[in-house]
Amino acid sequence: GAVVSQHPSWVICKxxxxxxxxxxxxxxxxxxxxxxxxxxxQSLMLMATSNEGSKATYEQGVEKDKFLINHASLTxxxxxxxxxxxxxxxxxxxxxxxxxxxxxxxxxxxxxL
Amino acid sequence: AQSVTQLDSQxxxxxxxxxELRCNYSSSVSVYLFWYVQYPNQGLQLLLKYLSGSTxxxxxxxxxxxxxxxxxxxxxxxxxxxxxxxxxxxCAVSNSGGYQKVTFGTGTKLQVxx
Numbered sequence: 001g002a003v004v005s006q007h008p009s010w011v012i013c014k015x016x017x018x019x020x021x022x023x024x025x026x027x028x029x030x031x032x033x034x035x036x037x038x039x040x041x042q043s044l045m046l047m048a049t050s051n052e053g054s055k056a057t058y059e060q061g062v063e064k065d066k067f068l069i070n071h072a073s074l075t076x077x078x079x080x081x082x083x084x085x086x087x088x089x090x091x092x093x094x095x096x097x098x099x100x101x102x103x104x105x106x107x108x109x110x111x112x113l
Numbered sequence: 114a115q116s117v118t119q120l121d122s123q124x125x126x127x128x129x130x131x132x133e134l135r136c137n138y139s140s141s142v143s144v145y146l147f148w149y150v151q152y153p154n155q156g157l158q159l160l161l162k163y164l165s166g167s168t169x170x171x172x173x174x175x176x177x178x179x180x181x182x183x184x185x186x187x188x189x190x191x192x193x194x195x196x197x198x199x200x201x202x203x204c205a206v207s208n209s210g211g212y213q214k215v216t217f218g219t220g221t222k223l224q225v226x227x
Binding site: 034095106107 | 145147149154155156157158159162164203207214215216217218219220
């Protein structure tokens, strides 16, 4: 149980375009999901907390207009990187809270050319 | 505010030898503690977690960790490592309340040497 999926697993896009990443809890409902970013050889940095049916809570320094989060249902949260630039290239990981812990998706590798 | 310290960025160890990965935390409230493993280009897999109860927690793949409140530590141990244990290991802490924002340590790269 407690499986979280992400789609796509990797994406390459041109600078200036937008990219949407999906995070799904497959066998449980999650009112709260989290989005993290991980640079090479570094730890995970929390970007925002996604709450079903309400606005996301962003961490300090994260541009909410650039990283749009939508948590439309209890099993799906999406992160849209708008007007992507090469510096947005990173590994994006989501997690869903369930039973006193967080369960992580496999991550999405974003490369912006 | 919470913080997690993993002092060892890399730990080389020979195959079948024991290993301990250190983790210390600081928090002003009650916490939950976690260890996650990350293989290259993959997400995080939960190894084990401490929520309450017994301070010795057993996880998957033969790993265990002990919560020591007085020393604010949650070290990860395995009595005999395998090549397949080579990965990055992250210690994490969250508050034990309803909103569980998780703070991660910087990670420890475990390198198992054949």
